[in-house]
Amino acid sequence: MKNRFPIFRIALLGAAAVSLTACEMRRDGASEDDPEPVATETPDGGEPTSAASPTPSESASPSASIFRDDLEEIDGLEVDTPTEPLALTIPFPDGADINARAERVLASVIRSDALEEDWPVILEGHTDSSGNDQANLRASRSRAEAVAAWLVERGVDDDRIQVIAFGEQNPAEPNALPDGSPNEPGRRANRRVELRIAPPVSTDEPRAERPNRSGN
Incomplete structure (x- = not known):
């Protein structure tokens, strides 16, 4: 009995050493990227499933933009855009007086960006075909002069x-109907002033002469 006890003790120690060595080999051979699956029970009592350690979730931070931050800041800056020339028609359906409708059109001219530029303001006076040429020329000039004074x-x-006075030369609408009778709506449309604010075409272009507005 005394001879067998040391042998039995040695056998137990050997078995424990082998078991420890196997555990160490499992730990050393395990991959950090591929953890061992762990059996977990399903909530409804079904077959247990293997659950690996949680995979890292996608970052909550926003994905990188393809636009550079310094370029996006340009949106907050004022970008200079070229000023567009201005062209509009001021109606003079009766005489050379500026009526309420003409006032509204001219008010938009005062508020326009084109007027802020150092561009010439060209006023072209027009009439219908009633009356003789000289009378129409004077009437067209009077309308343009009224706008200039305003x-x-x-x-x-x-x-x-x-x-610039054009008289009846450039009608916007026909002055007469096909049967030769007066076209009253067309004649009213022809009594007008065309206003244009735009860069000068040539610095050598002569200015049209105007009478003194003081009446002298």
Whole structure:
């Protein structure tokens, strides 16, 4: 009995050493990227499933933008855009007086960006075909001069304004119907002033002469 006890003890020690060595080999051979699956029970009592350690979830931070931050800041800056020339029609259906409708059109001119530029203000006066040529020429000039005076009274430099009288030369609508009778709507449309504010075409272009508005 005394001879067998040391042998039995040695056998137990050997078995424990082998078991420890196997555990160490499992730990050393395990991959950090591929953990061992762990059996877990399903909530409804079904077959247990293997659950690996949780995979890292996608970052909550926003994905990288393809646009550079320094370029996006340009959106907050004021970008200079070229000013567009201005062209509009001021109606004079009766005579050379500026009526309420003409006032509204001219008010938009005062608020326009084109007027802020150092561009000439060209006023082209027109009439219908009733009356003789000289009378129509004078009437068209009177309308353009009335617009010029209105603008000067509101701060527009008189030297910027150029008046051109066309009389009945450039009708916007037919003055007569096909049967030769007067086209009254067309004649009212022809009594007008065309205003244009745009860069000068040539610095050598002569200015049209205008009579003194003071009446002298």
